[in-house]
Amino acid sequence: MGLTEPKENKTSTAANLGPGFDTLGLALSLYLTLQVQVAQAIPDVVNVNSHHDEIIDVSQSPALCEPFNQSVKLQYAESGFSADLPLEPSRNLITKTAWYVLRCHGLLAFPRHITVTVTNAIPLGRGLGSSAAAVVAGVLLANEVANLNLPKSRMLDLSLAIERHPDNVSAALLGGFVASYLHEDQTTDHTRALEGQFTPVDRDNRQTDAFAPLAMAPRMPPAPLSHYVQLPWAPEIKAVAIIPQFQLATVKARAVLPKNYTRADVVFNLQRLAVLTHALGQSPPDAQLIYPAMADRVHQPHRAGLVPGLTTVLETLTPETVPGLLGACLSGAGPTILVLATHNFDTIITQAREILAKHEVATDATVLEVASKGAESQLLKS
Numbered sequence: 001m002g003l004t005e006p007k008e009n010k011t012s013t014a015a016n017l018g019p020g021f022d023t024l025g026l027a028l029s030l031y032l033t034l035q036v037q038v039a040q041a042i043p044d045v046v047n048v049n050s051h052h053d054e055i056i057d058v059s060q061s062p063a064l065c066e067p068f069n070q071s072v073k074l075q076y077a078e079s080g081f082s083a084d085l086p087l088e089p090s091r092n093l094i095t096k097t098a099w100y101v102l103r104c105h106g107l108l109a110f111p112r113h114i115t116v117t118v119t120n121a122i123p124l125g126r127g128l129g130s131s132a133a134a135v136v137a138g139v140l141l142a143n144e145v146a147n148l149n150l151p152k153s154r155m156l157d158l159s160l161a162i163e164r165h166p167d168n169v170s171a172a173l174l175g176g177f178v179a180s181y182l183h184e185d186q187t188t189d190h191t192r193a194l195e196g197q198f199t200p201v202d203r204d205n206r207q208t209d210a211f212a213p214l215a216m217a218p219r220m221p222p223a224p225l226s227h228y229v230q231l232p233w234a235p236e237i238k239a240v241a242i243i244p245q246f247q248l249a250t251v252k253a254r255a256v257l258p259k260n261y262t263r264a265d266v267v268f269n270l271q272r273l274a275v276l277t278h279a280l281g282q283s284p285p286d287a288q289l290i291y292p293a294m295a296d297r298v299h300q301p302h303r304a305g306l307v308p309g310l311t312t313v314l315e316t317l318t319p320e321t322v323p324g325l326l327g328a329c330l331s332g333a334g335p336t337i338l339v340l341a342t343h344n345f346d347t348i349i350t351q352a353r354e355i356l357a358k359h360e361v362a363t364d365a366t367v368l369e370v371a372s373k374g375a376e377s378q379l380l381k382s
C-alpha cells in the first residue's frame with residue numbers, strides 16, 4: 001500500500017460580489033483538501049465506450065457502480081465539515097465528479113485502488129462555494145490518479161459541465177479574482193450537448209442534491225465551455241465572512257429569482273459591474289467608488305427574504321459608519337454575508353453579528369485572504 005500520496009487543495013469561493021451575478025468569483029483562504037493514498041493497479045477497468053451514446057442513469061446500474069465503488073475508499077477527517085455527506089463513492093459529489101471524468105476518458109473506475117481522505121474547512125450550503133470546490137476536487141482527483149494530464153483549461157470545461165454557472169468553479173480552479181461566462185452558441189451542437197444529451201437535467205432544475213448530469217452516461221464537454229479573465233485584486237482588501245449557522249441550498253436560492261428583469265435593473269447592474277471590476281484592483285482601494293458599485297438588483301433583493309437581516313447589514317455597515325469598510329454583499333447564493341475591508345475587521349464582525357442576532361440568526365465569522373494560487377496537486381512521497 002501507499003505507493004504515492006498526492007495531496008490536493010481547493011479554495012472556497014465567494015461568487016457574484018454584488019452586481020456580478022453568475023459572473024464574478026473570488027478564491028478565498030478556506031480550503032478543501034484531499035489526501036490520496038494510491039495502491040496497486042486494477043486490471044481491466046477500461047472500456048465504457050458502449051455507454052457513451054446512451055442516456056442511462058449509471059447510479060442505478062450495479063454493473064457500473066460496483067467496479068467504481070470498489071476502486072476507492074472515501075473518508076472525511078473529523079476536523080472538517082462533513083455531516084450527512086455520502087461516503088459511497090458513486091453518490092458523493094467529489095468522487096462522483098471524478099467518476100464522470102474517468103468515464104469521459106473511457107474508464108469505468110479508478111485504474112488503481114485508492115483511499116481518499118477529505119479535510120473540508122468550507123462550511124456546506126453557506127454560499128462559500130463548497131460544491132464548486134468539491135467538483136474541482138473531483139476533476140483533479142481523476143486527473144491525478146488516472147494520469148490524464150489534462151490542462152487547466154480542460155479541467156475547467158469538465159468542472160463547468162457539472163456546476164453550470166462559471167463564477168465559483170473558475171475561481172476555485174484558477175485562484176484569485178476571476179470574471180467568466182459560459183459560452184453559449186445557440187446554433188451549434190455545443191448547446192444541444194449542454195441542454196440535451198450531455199446534461200439532461202439542468203442543475204437549476206434539480207429537485208434535490210441530485211447533480212443529475214453526473215448520473216448519466218457522459219459526453220466529453222465541448223471546448224472551451226467558457227471564457228474567463230483573471231482580474232487584479234488590491235492586496236489590501238480582505239474578505240470578512242459573516243456565516244449564518246444555517247444552510248441555504250443554492251438551488252433553493254436560485255429558485256426565488258425572477259425569470260425576467262427590467263432594462264433599468266439590467267443597466268443598473270452592468271454599470272456597477274464595469275466600475276467594480278476595475279475599482280477592486282486599484283491600490284489603495286477607494287471606498288467611495290467600491291461601496292456604491294457593489295449594489296445589486298439582480299439577485300440580492302430577491303434573496304433577502306431567505307437571509308433575515310441581510311438588508312439591514314447592507315444598509316447599516318457603510319464606509320461612513322465603519323472606516324476601512326469598502327463594500328458588502330451576499331456571498332454566492334448566501335446566506336453568508338461578505339464584507340470587503342482593509343481594516344477594522346473586529347468592528348465589522350461585531351456590528352454585523354449584532355444585527356443578525358436581532359433577526360435571530362446566529363453566526364460565525366472569519367477574516368479571509370484572497371487565495372491567488374487556485375487548485376493544486378502535490379506529491380507528498382513516493
Ligand SMILES: Nc1ncnc2c1ncn2[C@@H]1O[C@H](COP(=O)(O)OP(=O)(O)O)[C@@H](O)[C@H]1O
Pocket residue numbers: 032085092093094118120123124125126127128129130131132134209248249250251332333
Ligand atoms: N466536500 C464535499 N464533499 C461532498 N459533497 C459536497 C462537499 N461540499 C459540498 N458538497 C455538496 O454540495 C452541497 C452544497 O452545495 P450548494 O447548495 O451549492 O452550497 P454551497 O454554497 O456550499 O456550494 C452539499 O449539500 C453537498 O451535497
Ligand SMILES: N[C@@H](CCOP(=O)(O)O)C(=O)O
Pocket residue numbers: 013015016021022023126127128129130131132165167168250253254299331332333334
Ligand atoms: N452565481 C451563483 C453562485 C452560487 O454560489 P454558492 O456558493 O452559493 O453555491 C448564484 O448566485 O446562484
